[in-house]
Amino acid sequence: MLNQRTIEIIKSTVPVLEIHGTAITKRFYEMLFTAHPELLNIFNHANQKQGKQQTALANAVYAAALHIDRLEAILPVVKQIAHKHRSLGVLPEHYPIVGQHLLAAIQEVLGEAATEDILQAWGEAYGVIAGAFIGVENEMYQQAKSQEGGWADFKPFRLVRKVKESEVITSFYLIPADGGALAAHEPGQYISVKVQILGETHTHIRQYSLSDAADKGYYRITVKREDPVADRPGGKVSLYLHEHLEIGDVLPISAPAGDFTLDQQDSRPVVLISGGVGLTPLVSMLNTLAAKQPHRGVTFIHAAQNGQLHALKQQVEAVAAQHEDISVHWCYDKPTERDLSEKTFHKEGYIDLAWLKTVVPNRAACFYFCGPHPFMKAIYAALREWEIPTEDIHFEFFGPAGSL
Template sequence: MLSEKSIQMIKSTVPVLEVHGVTITKRFYELLFGNHPELLNLFNHANQMQGRQQTALANTVYAAALHIDNLPAIIPVVKQIGHKHRSLGVKAEHYPIVGKYLLMAIKDVLVDAATDDILQAWAEAYGVIADAFIGIEAEMYEQTRTQAGGWEGFRAFRVERKVKESDVISSFYLVPEDGGALAEFEPGQYVSIKMQIAGEEHTHIRQYSLSDSSGKAYYRISVKREDAGQDRPAGKVSTYLHEHIHEGAIVWLSAPAGDFTLNQADERPVVLLSGGVGLTPMISMLNKLAEKYPERPVTFIHAAQNGNVHAMKDAVTTLALSHPQLSVYYCYEKPTEQDRNEKAFHKEGYIDLAWLKQAIADPNAQYYFCGPVPFMQAINRALHSMDIPESDIHFEFFGPAASLEPVAVV
């Protein structure tokens, strides 16, 4: 338990963290990797370069300070991050290292404002928060290791099939190299894939959603090739998978993880909304619903630029034809002439509130969505405009968590 003095000290830093949080976390990662370069094997370097990891950590530190007198309030966030940590291989022994450099970063950035009392309070608070992470993650490691077909760390898988799903997305069907059983997983969960790329000093780990339902003889991931853009480098792992990993290759996977999962106990309708490669966890949920819950109405809405980059369309359309409880809609931002001639989509442009209301027969439903952040922000706004309760809204970020709230203009 934290002392009342420490709680008040931590709370006094909330306004400072709101202003300087990202500067502190940038300095933290500089110190961490400068002194422990081996930890670069656990982190997504692209997220570091783009500042996404620093922002996510700053938001977590800020939330911890804000709720320091009611730490159970941040347990859902701890569990969400814990899933990622378990899938990456973060262990209890890493936490003292992180704590050391986080305190050093606070001192470096805040200078004289980081008094001895404030640093002592943060050291005390970090110990309590780290213990919560360690305890939750220990349970996750144990559950993963002991479940039927489970394993610890990374396990060798062979690429049994590689299927081109669109101009930019390919699916990889992965089977255990040891011939052993496969752990079950919840629709919406992901696996981490660890790659040793020729010429790269460090290994690279990425999370990819499982894009089929559980209970098969394989795991399937469907990966978008992330080419270089104006504000981002090409994705090292995604391009390597597309260009160099073929049928028969061996890759290394951690056991399934993640808390963005389908509520299978709720009997109400389900609405699945996806943009781009965000359809991968939705396909897993869709397949599970079609296989196990034929009485549960499902509305599947997918937004893509056009038919050339729309993955798994034939599979979803075929599924809907044989399952009358499924309603399927496609929205194309920039349809091709072929798309128009084939009447391959239901709406041109973006998903908007008016159209969404028409597409959803019964708004009393569970809503799941995933895709690029602007897409998710638009869907989130629309659902709130429809007065959908927060408890019925579920979403997943690919990569570090961000905010779906609009940025204030000062």
């Protein structure tokens, strides 16, 4: 444990981290990858280029400093990040490397303000926090390996089916290449997919939510094709999966991970709200509820630009048609003429609180949502305005955690 003097020094750096945190983490990653380019096989290059990873780490360091006297307050965040680390293959030997370059970045960015006392205090604090991560992740590796059909690292899976779900979204059905058992997963969890793209120096790893219930004999991921646009390059892995992955091809995959999971011990109604490809973990939850808790009461709400970009619509409607306690509602902000003429959606525009109140029969429910960052901010604000208790609000970011 940290002594009181160390805690006081760490807390005194909170205002500095609020101002210079992102500059520190940006420099940290530059130094880390210069010294250890092999770690580029683990990190998401796109998130690095867009600054998302730097911001997420800066927020994590800031939170650690702010709560250094009660680290149990950030334990949920530690577990959330540990799930990602286990899924990516982060190991205990990586932590000393990170600590070395993080302290060096603090010293370089803050200059003379980074006194010996501050660097020593942060070195001690990092050791405690790293120890917490290593301990949690070791347990996760053991759990992933010891479960039936489980494994600890990456395992080859074979593509057995590829289904186009919309103009930009495709589902990929994967089974173990060795014909062995399939590890179970909780509805809402994800897997990591590792690809080696021709001409690329490093491998690329991306995490995709499993979009179907467990016990189906396969893992299904439903991936949006990220084409290049004016302000950002295309998604290398999503384009590779869409354009090059064919039936029979093999991909290395990590065991399911993630803490954005459906609470199946609760019997209250469930509201699932998604935007775009953010529906994938919620469809897994929906299919699980239909199979195991069909009378719990489920409201499934999805927002898309229009019917051409609406994935898994027929599958979700088929589930609802079989269960009177499941209702579905579609919201399109740019409906096509066909959508308008055939009335294939329920609301034109965006999801707002006034409309939510008309389609959610019972606010005393568990709310789960996922989608693009602006969408999630709007949904979170609406639920808080509706005075939904924080403990009943559950969400997941695709990529590094942001702020709502």
